Amino acid sequence: MCETHDHQHFEATGKYPEFEECVKFHGHSCPGLATGYRAALAAMQALGVARPYDEELVTVAETDACGLDAIQLVTGCTAGKGNLIINDYGKHAFSFYAREKGKGVRILIKNRDMPGKAELDGLRKKVFGGSATETEQKRFYELMAAATDALLLIPQDELLTVVEIAYNPPQKARIFATVTCPDCGEPVADGKMRTVDGKTVCIPCSLASRQ
Template sequence: MCETHDHQHFESAGKYPAFEECVTFHGHSCPGLATGYRAALAAMQALSVARPYDEELVTVAETNACGVDAIQLVTGCTAGKGNLIIHDYGKHVFTFYAREKNRAVRILIKNRDVQGREEMDALRKKVFSGIATEPEQKRFYELMAEATEALLTIPQDDMLTVTEVAFNPPEKARIFTTVICPDCGEPVADAKMQTVNGKAVCATCARKN
């Protein structure tokens, strides 16, 4: 949680970063990034919120895949601010909590099927194992681009399920006091210390004991 009481918003409701900005942030364009982008936009629009300055909006992601980067950029929910929480269940599901409105929505990516997916999945194995030929690599990235564009343009109802859920957000991020680990001498958040043989040490030193 940031030490600030300034609740100014970076963006007005209805104005959000373009997908190209997400690509720059993430490092490449891909179908996963596109699904996260669509989920983020759907949530912001359903909740009628702007990109927040602090923790006015909280995201709980059930995957740690590429789409999470688009969600960070669009929603302003980040690990550093403590308003992005990841439970990696391997599911493309995201729940968004708008604290100032006492509302929450759950976004399920119900359909990621696009033309050429079967061929793309087969080529992916070759490309990432390093055995793909140059034409196979070219074809794979062509299919990736086509799939990404399709996911950016498919009607929302065909791709996502948006459900209003009970407002039960995670606790706000805490500001911890820094203490010194007596074993390694390194600074550590006090709440992260662990007691081993009656002595409080950092998690790294605790694993060594």
């Protein structure tokens, strides 16, 4: 939460960023970004909210993959504001909580076979392993583009499972005072200090003292 925050409600426009804006933010277009975009839109619509100004909306993600960038842009939930929590369980699932409405939904990306998936998976290993030919690289990115387009157009119920969940959001972000670590002399948030052998130091110094 920002110290200068003045409480404001959700925007009333109901307009959301286009996928192209997410691509610009993320750096490239890919299926993962597309699924995150669809999940974010579905959440906003299910909760009946627009992009908030501050922490009115909270996202708890169960992956740290590409889709998170689309979710940040569409929902306004970011690590810096403290309303994006990442629990990397390796699952493409996201829980969204609307504080002002007292509602929550969990959205799971369904595991589905798409045309060319086997070929795409095989080429991915070569492309990222550095052994793909120029022709194979071209084919890989053609398949990626086709898969991305398909994910943006597929009916929502074929792509996502949307379930209302109990309203139990994480606490709002805390604002910490800044103190100085006695060992390294660097400024640090007081809530992140650790006590080791009766001395309160920053986390890196606490870890170093145990080595």
